[in-house]
Amino acid sequence: MPAPLSPITAPEPSRRAQAGQPEPRTGPRLMLDPLLTLAVLGLGLCSVKILGSVTSEAVAGQPNYYSERQGIYLVIGAALMLVVARIDYARLRQFKYWIYGALLLSIVAVLGLGHGANGSVRAISFPLFSFQGSELGKVFLILALAALVVDRSRHLGERETTARVMLAALVPAMFVIAQPDLGSGLVYVAIAVTVLFVAGVPWRHLAGLVALGAVALALVLGAAPAVGVHVLKHYEVERLTAFLDPSKDYNSEQAGYQQQESKIAIGAGQKTGTGANDTQIKGNYVPENNTDFVFASIGSRYGFAGAALVLSLYALLIWRTLRILTLSKDLFGALVAGGVAAMLMFQVFVNVGVSIGIMPVTGVTLPLMSYGGSSVIATLLAVGLLQSIYVQARAAEALKGRVLRP
């Protein structure tokens, strides 16, 4: 099968030698997208700072328990990011079946071996950390779907292509939703749709997918429970529907409570935040204030100013992702970048939207900000892929210039 774009190979030393020119100083290995790196660095620092301030009393005697661990995850993730940045991402395409297999394995292994947290089984416990398969799965899925689409790039107009890609995404998504981790499942679907979108499938396919999604939603929330089939857990449905009635006063047993307390915390932050006098967060009124509702902690403690800073860093991150998408030297890279963009955008908007009460509670992490090794490392791996795409694109550009300039 002729690859539409073969990976760009390094220039042959013999030609360089012939040209008699010295080796270029800025080799592709050292190059990283500076703005992307800045955004990641900034978010990492914000994460350590906010976790340090809200969890100082969470573990007795260890005020820095969470922030230190998050710092370690960030360092590990950054190291992995640098490694990935130096790999030519395009080579990963040939391992697409392995990658897809690893995706399914990591999810199924969690179902089989995992331990419960808050009533769901999402992670496998290891001595030092717990492995949350669905987080790493996002990166695997992006690579696998991108490779699949590239393989079928001659058949993008066909319904079968869209169907295959969606099927490839929905199988792991169903497993993840069964964990139950509705949020990650939805991320998978968003990734698949975005990869198709970026690849250029016909608009009517996309419209069809939206229509199918609406029907599925109606079935899951309306029709299926009516005939006694509960696809989602009761609490998930409650959370989703509680969002529709925000004015109600919820007590701590009810679904709308989390969002209500989160809104109060953020609102009470006002312009510059409550600082250390943060009764709403300190008193544990906002649940999960270091993971799913970490944005409430930011808004409460540092106010509009802090929230705006963090959101600006996310804007920078997403802009660079889209920019790298356009810079990519090949379709595979563009699709990977598109998938990463989908992952980041979906998680940022849904997570923040939940915290500020404009989206139903689904349970997704805020990338790089929420406490958790799997999420941080998976996100940084995805950023590593972006860096690799950037590096390869720069290298190709440099080579092209050189080739054109005899």
Add this chain to the structure above:
Amino acid sequence: MNSLERVRTPDRTGGHSLHEHPRFGQRVPPPGASQLGLRVAILGGVALIMFGIIFFRLWYLQILSGEQYVQQAAANTLRDLPIVAPRGQILDREGNVLVTSRVTNAVQIVPSELPPAGPGRRALYRRLGGLLGMSPRRIVEIEEKGHKEVSYAPVTIKTDAGRGVLTVLGERQDEYPGVKQEQVSVRRYPDGEMAAQMFGYVSQVTKEEKEPGTALYPHFKGVETGTMVGQEGLEYQYDRYLRGTPGVRPVEVNSENQVVANKPVTKPRVGYSLRLTLDLPLQREGEVALRKGMELARALGHPGNGAAFLAMEPRSGQILASGSYPSFDPNRFVKPLTESELKEVEQIGKGVEGAREPDPLLDRATEGHYPTGSTFKPITAIGSLEAGLLDPNVGMGAGSCIVAAGGQKFCNAGNNDYGAVGLVAALKVSSDTYFFEVGEHDNGHNPPAIQAMAHKLGIGRPTGIDLPNESEGVLPSPAWREDQNRKQAKCLRHPPRVGCGYVAEIRPWEPGDNMDLAVGQGDLQTDPLQMAVAYSTLANAFMGGGEGTVPTPHVGMAIENPSGGIVQTLNFPPRRKVKFNDANLNLVMEGIHDATFERGGTSADVWSGWNQAKYPVYGKTGTAERAGQVEQAWYMCILPDANRPIVIAVTVEQGGFGDQAAAPVARLIASKWFNQPLKLMSGSNADH
């Protein structure tokens, strides 16, 4: 845009496929550079819109409505915990402590935080029972009773739990869910049963008392739930002064309601003290004397199972001492009680010699309903004299019985024959036949002479005393009879199960009714308090040249702050004045004075040896007949001392003749008041 150029390449290859699959040819436009650019632009646009929405929402939440959320967060986390205010003291006229409070620790159960009923709760009760040294069953009973009374409030299980218990509860809170310790103000009644009905008792304000529209709502308006408030007697009457103002301890709590920070407290204001007109030594002696009086009755074989006394300063209406038997120990209401224990305290009084007597909560001095017997005769006499219906010098009442117009026979007690005597002698020996004739003669006059005078003197109407439950009593008259007949007839048309009870039978007023009233019998119902007011009026007129003020009896004298400064003096202006003809009044007074010291006077034996020259006594015995019971002994007396005048009323239910059980009590009280030797003297006159 070199980069885009490169990306376009695969799209072009995609374009090739169109030729290989012509059936899609017309539908799919060849994707080009513009397609990817457009789609990335759409992604960027979506991101832009989402960021726009988020920023707008954050602006709305934090900048526009921030203030409101700050308040909500404060409402979430800040609680005002009340600090109990010690209740004010009750003092006697000299400042002696009669009722006081102390703050102590109490172990309480918060019903809503208990484990669900079942093994968990039973295990908790067993643990708690072991800790407090109580049976789990008792804890359950106390909890159930408390929950029934005030369903929303914590129930106190034990007061004065030792330090060890409190330490255990404090350190092992997890093992005792729903159990807490709280500072509570506990009422203490150092003299126990003394004047218990007058003091009343306290308990938590109930929900009913706090609901608008209920009778007690105005009285307890603004009281924090769970506060101890006065439920009876003076505790109720002066509750708003005594209860004080609870302090506030603002705390910050977390989502599990655990206190995480304390804020500066507002200290509670201790309740004001209530200074009474009571004289503690006299009160104590009165209680002792009353029991001695009952022992005298029992020595004669009478049941003597209920009694009351009341001593009043006649000019001002200040009550110097007042007691009722049987009594209860209000300290028992302070400790947590089970339902059956409460019933026992409320219904069974502790009598002398361990006897168990009914109705200990009834203050027989102010809430009794009694005929008075012969103690009413001075009122009959002055009323008839003032109406001009009685010539005091005409001898009447010869023989041991007289026969009324209807053929009914009215006799002297013991069928004595005092011969035809004048008014003074009739009062001295208490000739019933004399007064039967007076009553018969008075009947039919309008207005009825005896009733008009009795009404002026305060019989059968509220005295205005500062106690919540004084009885109004009944002063029978033709008009009253007519009214009762009407009510009875109306009631009988739709008879309730319990009966109507306005009158025993519907019949017109008869001369016999007036004859009965003339000697304090028949339908007359009054109590020592009303009689003391009536005698005080006579005493005031006697001391004040014919014009007698009708005092408003009262126990409260002043409201004081805890350090003793007067906050408010309580004023009880006299009800009205009654004018008497001096000569008439002197005749009556002469009659009841003779009764106390002349040979043959009804209470002369009781007062024998008394310094009549210094402290002349004007007293009248009474022996009230009550259906199915031994006679009720009465004694009323006036000691119109210029400096320390006193009116004393004593009654002993089923005590026999007035001079046997009641008059000796009065003498002991008078002895105490005038610092005379305390001598228990019982009458030997088998008389009235």
